[in-house]
Amino acid sequence: MKHLIDIKDLSVEEIDDLIKTAKDIMANKEKYSEKCKNKILATLFFEPSTRTRLSFESAMLGLGGKVIGFSDAANSSTSKGESVSDTVRTVSCYSDIIAMRHPKEGAPMVVSKTSNVPIINAGDGGHNHPTQTLTDLLTINCEKGRFSDLTIGLCGDLKFGRTVHSLITAMSRYKNVKFVLISPNELKVPDYIKKEVLDKNNIEWCETQDIEEYMDKLDILYMTRVQRERFFNEADYVRLKDYYILNEEKLAKAKKDLKILHPLPRVNEIAKEVDNDPRACYFKQVEYGRYIRMALILKLLEIK
Ligand code: NCD
DSSP states (O other): OOOBSSGGGSOHHHHHHHHHHHHHHHHOGGGGTTTTTTOEEEEEESSOOSHHHHHHHHHHHHTTOEEEEESOGGGSGGGGTOOHHHHHHHHTTTOSEEEEEESSTTHHHHHHTTOSSOEEEEEETTTBOHHHHHHHHHHHHHHHSOSSSEEEEEESOTTTOHHHHHHHHHHTTSTTEEEEEEOOGGGOOOHHHIIIIIITTTOEEEEESOTTTTGGGOSEEEEOOOOGGGOSOHHHHHHHTTSOOBOTTTTTTSOTTOEEEOOSOOSSSBOGGGGGSTTBOHHHHHHHHHHHHHHHHHHHTTOO
């Protein structure tokens, strides 16, 4: 049984295959419209979501399957004190595949150990978010045409931003990828990622607090929101929330073929004016997310 808990559960070859399938789906939607007939996806979201949950649901519906689930744990038996593993065990009797989001780091991994249907980690606390990374990878592949020889700027909340952690892990497997880590001191990439991922793979990386310092070097600028829900104290959040606001002035020195990504939701970190910049890709990225999730569902359900 294959689950997707961490992006490294997929080999580089498997990611290539998913991207190939996602591109084929984009070009031939009809061909896939019945592939998951009689299959049921359950979406169990113990934390808020718009894109991830709805893109999973839309992906399954696009494959001709059906969808059940909840988007608010307060309406589920969790509010009666049921454990996550009992909830998942129950839901696996009603479904063929489960996408779950949970505030506790490691929760999807724990339930995957006893689940008899594939579990997809749709975000676990401030830890990982592998399907956002698949979305980011398809975006990079379609918009830049390659995974190698890229300088990637990651900006914002690099400490709690789970999409950042999974993206660094994924991109560290390609040739000549460099990272510029742009964050306030308090929100730097965790040490375990620097040691276990960046240094272990001999990746070139640097840190700065200044979003403009390396702007002219970047091929990709990945903006992120300050993760309010992970802060212990509101005053710290308020102090840091508007640390970066990307606007046209800050992009003055950027390459013409820079691609600006953001997992969304955006709060203030990208000014509205940037939406009309041809380098802005974050809404296209949303669209790519649906197709790569379609490809992932097919893979985990072993449907050709
Ligand atoms: C991200 C997440 O949930 O981690 N959103 C998403 O899934 N697209 C990013 C965020 O919430 O800031």
